[in-house]
Amino acid sequence: IPKRMWWQNSSVYQIYPASFKDSNGDGVGDIPGIISELDYIQSIGVDVIWICPMYDSPQVDMGYDVRDYEDVYRPYGTVQDMEVLIEQTHARGMKIILDLVVNHTSDQHKWFLESRSSKNNPKRDWYIWRPARYVDGQRKPPNNWIGNFGGSCWEWDEHTQEYYLHLFCPEQPDLNWENSATRQAIYDSAMEFWLQRGVDGFRVDTVNMYSKGDMVDAPITDPKSEWQFAGFQYCNGPRMHEFLSEMNQVLQKYDAMTVGECPHTPDMAKVLKYVSRKEKQLNMVFQFDVVDIGQGPYKFQTTPFNWGLPQFKHAIETTQNLIRGNDGWTTVFLENHDQSRSVSRFTSDAPQHRVAGGKLLSLMMSALSGTMFIYQGQELGMVNFPMEWSMDEYKDVDSSNYYKMVADRSHNDPKEMHVAKTSLQHLARDHARVPMSWSDAPNAGFSAAKPWMRALDDAAICNAKQQQSDKSSVLSFWKRMLQLRKQYSDLFVFGEFDLLDKSNLEVFTFTKTWQNKKALVVLNFTAEEQKLVYPTEVRSQKSELLVSTLDTPASDKLAAYEGRIFMLES
Numbered sequence: 062i063p064k065r066m067w068w069q070n071s072s073v074y075q076i077y078p079a080s081f082k083d084s085n086g087d088g089v090g091d092i093p094g095i096i097s098e099l100d101y102i103q104s105i106g107v108d109v110i111w112i113c114p115m116y117d118s119p120q121v122d123m124g125y126d127v128r129d130y131e132d133v134y135r136p137y138g139t140v141q142d143m144e145v146l147i148e149q150t151h152a153r154g155m156k157i158i159l160d161l162v163v164n165h166t167s168d169q170h171k172w173f174l175e176s177r178s179s180k181n182n183p184k185r186d187w188y189i190w191r192p193a194r195y196v197d198g199q200r201k202p203p204n205n206w207i208g209n210f211g212g213s214c215w216e217w218d219e220h221t222q223e224y225y226l227h228l229f230c231p232e233q234p235d236l237n238w239e240n241s242a243t244r245q246a247i248y249d250s251a252m253e254f255w256l257q258r259g260v261d262g263f264r265v266d267t268v269n270m271y272s273k274g275d276m277v278d279a280p281i282t283d284p285k286s287e288w289q290f291a292g293f294q295y296c297n298g299p300r301m302h303e304f305l306s307e308m309n310q311v312l313q314k315y316d317a318m319t320v321g322e323c324p325h326t327p328d329m330a331k332v333l334k335y336v337s338r339k340e341k342q343l344n345m346v347f348q349f350d351v352v353d354i355g356q357g358p359y360k361f362q363t364t365p366f367n368w369g370l371p372q373f374k375h376a377i378e379t380t381q382n383l384i385r386g387n388d389g390w391t392t393v394f395l396e397n398h399d400q401s402r403s404v405s406r407f408t409s410d411a412p413q414h415r416v417a418g419g420k421l422l423s424l425m426m427s428a429l430s431g432t433m434f435i436y437q438g439q440e441l442g443m444v445n446f447p448m449e450w451s452m453d454e455y456k457d458v459d460s461s462n463y464y465k466m467v468a469d470r471s472h473n474d475p476k477e478m479h480v481a482k483t484s485l486q487h488l489a490r491d492h493a494r495v496p497m498s499w500s501d502a503p504n505a506g507f508s509a510a511k512p513w514m515r516a517l518d519d520a521a522i523c524n525a526k527q528q529q530s531d532k533s534s535v536l537s538f539w540k541r542m543l544q545l546r547k548q549y550s551d552l553f554v555f556g557e558f559d560l561l562d563k564s565n566l567e568v569f570t571f572t573k574t575w576q577n578k579k580a581l582v583v584l585n586f587t588a589e590e591q592k593l594v595y596p597t598e599v600r601s602q603k604s605e606l607l608v609s610t611l612d613t614p615a616s617d618k619l620a621a622y623e624g625r626i627f628m629l630e631s
């Protein structure tokens with residue numbers, strides 16, 4: 062058994078600075094606001110906090126467009142505020158990680174301003190510049206790749222008459238990792254600056270996109286569009302492992318932990334190469350198997366609820382089995398700032414079911430192996446905002462670009478626009494970005510002023526203040542589950558996962574095994590009662606109920622959205 066590391070048996074709480082807590086009444090969350098709620102965060106039972114980008118930024122993509130790695134976005138605070146946050150987090154025995162966004166910078170970053178100033182600027186090669194292609198005398202980008210937020214991922218620069226690459230917004234030019242001086246500057250500015258100030262590691266944004274390969278045209282998967290999906294080309298390129306090994310040398314100096322974001326990588330052998338201990342690259346990654354479930358070729362091209370429980374189980378099994386019989390590590394998460402709310406998505410946000418749904422997902426996650434990540438508000442069972450909210454309430458560039466694209470393509474056909482809005486209500490990133498529901502006060506207790514995004518009206522019935530004093534709340538249930546997870550960490554954090562009812566459409570049943578210990582987990586994913594059936598695999602064993610999402614569970618059936626864990630005696 063490999064030595065256990067602190068980050069394996071840790072639960073991480075993700076904070077979105079703009080929406081967590083506003084301390085100075087400007088409608089935007091800030092670092093002093095985070096500091097003021099550290100006791101709350103600790104009371105949940107988590108060990109680590111992850112702060113989404115708080116760097117100086119023009120905020121085209123909510124801080125994932127960094128203008129200066131060594132400064133803080135002023136409405137959030139200052140570098141000094143961050144130093145206090147680091148110190149105060151450590152003082153409580155918790156750790157803190159930051160978001161490392163180094164696939165691209167903002168187009169306002171001084172490196173890019175220099176790079177675009179002339180073709181012979183020393184930093185020209187720090188970004189990815191290419192001449193135009195001419196087809197029938199018409200100027201075209203170097204290839205047909207579509208960007209993650211739609212449109213070509215090349216932007217024409219009038220001044221120097223070349224295109225630059227941007228896998229996300231045009232305001233997010235991709236750094237050229239092929240250049241060793243660029244890499245060194247990234248390590249110094251984005252990493253060492255903060256490691257020296259005591260941060261314990263990084264969530265590494267789009268970590269598998271640094272090496273772009275030969276950038277040839279992508280195959281045509283959407284004949285109606287000039288721009289084609291190229292994720293399998295720009296992810297996991299030929300020099301990825303070389304770059305990460307080099308980056309790892311910096312991390313090792315500080316014993317820093319990493320969790321990389323790893324989209325478009327269905328091949329588990331490839332994933333394992335990033336997270337295997339002997340490879341010394343990343344400690345773990347976020348795979349997209351679970352959160353991408355039911356999505357169309359473009360994220361939003363989907364019929365809401367277009368997934369079945371067997372698919373969900375399969376996705377979980379895939380990420381759980383990543384660590385079977387090897388030296389890799391995995392993660393457990395259902396939400397983050399790029400996902401809508403898990404209760405709305407995977408259970409039900411109907412008033413009579415939402416609490417049960419929140420507890421069911423908490424119980425399930427707490428029994429899964431890997432490092433656990435909880436997104437702010439998830440511990441309360443916060444849900445998506447409703448269909449009645451107008452398009453003005455959506456602030457994310459991903460949402461507005463999609464809506465515009467459908468409008469253009471359909472010439473504003475009301476039916477198509479309705480479908481597009483339904484998808485956004487189901488899947489938009491905006492749902493995770495509304496203010497945290499602290500209390501039933503105005504603006505959900507998040508701010509004294511009108512917040513930058515509308516707060517949920519629903520805060521009247523679902524908020525941290527009420528749930529803290531309610532023993533049957535989703536929050537109280539999370540606290541209990543995180544304790545149990547620690548107490549039985551051999552089984553829950555490190556154990557082997559076995560799926561027992563692959564094709565059952567209503568109930569999800571699995572066991573966790575560690576040496577001679579075994580737990581049985583049974584989850585009812587429907588709004589109806591289900592018969593409680595012990596699978597044949599465990600029928601001969603004596604079982605003892607460890608926990609149910611209900612206070613008084615029935616002996617022979619599962620209530621709507623009820624989950625239970627049994628300890629099995631061998």
Ligand code: TEU
Nearest residue numbers: 122125162209229266267324360399459
């Ligand atoms: O996300 C990168 C990513 O691959 C996607 O999940 C992306 O969010 C999705 O395609 C949008 O629908 C990361 C960050 O988590 C995200 O917030 C940033 O926008 C993005 O990188 C660019 O930095």
